[in-house]
Amino acid sequence: SQTIHQWPATLVQPVGSPLSLECTVEGTSNPNLYWYRQAAGRGLQLLFYSVGIGQISSEVPQNLSASRPQDRQFILSSKKLLLSDSGFYLCAFAGIGYGYTFGSGTRLTVV
Amino acid sequence: DAKTTQPTSMDCAEGRAANLPCNHSTISGNEYVYWYRQIHSQGPQYIIHGLKNNETNEMASLIITEDRKSSTLILPHATLRDTAVYYCIVSLESWNTGNQFYFGTGTSLTVIP
Numbered sequence: 001s002q003t004i005h006q007w008p009a010t011l012v013q014p015v016g017s018p019l020s021l022e023c024t025v026e027g028t029s030n031p032n033l034y035w036y037r038q039a040a041g042r043g044l045q046l047l048f049y050s051v052g053i054g055q056i057s058s059e060v061p062q063n064l065s066a067s068r069p070q071d072r073q074f075i076l077s078s079k080k081l082l083l084s085d086s087g088f089y090l091c092a093f094a095g096i097g098y099g100y101t102f103g104s105g106t107r108l109t110v111v
Numbered sequence: 112d113a114k115t116t117q118p119t120s121m122d123c124a125e126g127r128a129a130n131l132p133c134n135h136s137t138i139s140g141n142e143y144v145y146w147y148r149q150i151h152s153q154g155p156q157y158i159i160h161g162l163k164n165n166e167t168n169e170m171a172s173l174i175i176t177e178d179r180k181s182s183t184l185i186l187p188h189a190t191l192r193d194t195a196v197y198y199c200i201v202s203l204e205s206w207n208t209g210n211q212f213y214f215g216t217g218t219s220l221t222v223i224p
Contacts, residue, residue, distance in 0.1 A: 034211065043198075044155070044214040059211070090154050099145045099202070100212055102154030 002027035006091045006103030013110055019064075019078040021106050023091030026072065032094040033074040035066055036102075039087045050074060086110045114138065114201045120219040123193075129186040131218050133199030136180045142203055144175060145212070146184045148195040155198065155214075158184065189222045196220070 006023045013019060025031050035047040046059045048066035056066050063082050067075045074091055088107050092100040116134040123129040135144065143162050147155040159166055159173045161182075166173045172185040186193055198217040 036214075043216040046211050046213060049211055088152070092154075099147070099157055099160060099200075100155075101157065105152070105154050107152070 002093070002101065004091060004093055004101055004103045006106060008106055009104065010107045011109070013081050013108065015083055015110055016080050019076070019081050019085070019108070021076040021089055021091075021108075023074040023076075023103055024072055025074075025093045028072070028093065030071060033068065034092040034094075034100065035074065035076050036090040036092065037087045038090065044090065048076070081110045083110050114213070115199045115215055117197075117199050117215060117218045119216065120221070122221050122223055123186075123189045125191060125222050125224050126188055129184075129189040129193065129220060129222070131184040131186075131197050131199075131220065132181065133184070134181045135199070135201045138179050138201050142201050144173065144179075144182050145200040145202060146171070146173065147198045147200065147214075148193075149198065149217070150192075150195045158197075189220075191222050191224065194220060194222045 003026045032051050034049045036044045037047050038044050048056055048058055050056050050068045053068055053071055063085055064076060064078050086109050088105050090105045091103040094100055114135055114137055143160050145160040146158040148158055149155040159168055159171050161173045161175055175182045196217040196219050198214050200212050202212050
């Protein structure tokens with residue numbers, strides 16, 4: 001079966017510190033992968049998507065970057081976090097016939 | 112950008128049917144209607160999707176109007192655990208196209224005991 005793993009579940013980081021969130025997918029090959037962010041009380045905003053290794057598309061300019069070093073690994077990074085980077089970060093992959101499957105999310109608080 | 116319009120919030124009595132509307136007047140012929148829900152502090156969960164015909168699964172029913180400009184998600188017997196934000200999304204079929212899902216603000220459904 002296809003599964004998605006995302007960690008950590010929660011993270012508190014100081015302003016100016018780096019960030020690395022990891023997402024891995026099992027049970028499928030060459031998936032389309034996505035990073036979303038949800039600010040408190042807001043909808044989901046698409047940040048990045050990838051259709052293959054090394055292929056990253058950015059939806060909005062921001063302080064974040066994404067990488068896909070392996071087929072089923074998607075990483076969200078920042079060199080220096082801002083307060084505005086706080087939010088709920090979700091990784092997802094596209095599955096056959098039913099749209100997206102989301103990870104359990106990482107709640108990031110920048111202090 | 113999201114291509115759908117949904118009411119901001121709705122209430123439903125426990126045990127009754129919850130009918131959540133969605134307008135998607137600019138939907139194109141090969142775009143599907145997807146429904147997801149998000150329980151607080153969790154990732155969105157797939158519910159159902161359809162193209163033209165009405166669909167039913169173990170979670171819900173999806174009624175799509177003949178002109179496909181609107182749809183309704185029906186939870187036949189709402190329970191307290193159905194309290195969540197429900198998102199209606201219009202998109203090409205996601206598999207192998209590289210297209211993206213754009214989420215609006217959804218409908219916050221509260222099931223009342």
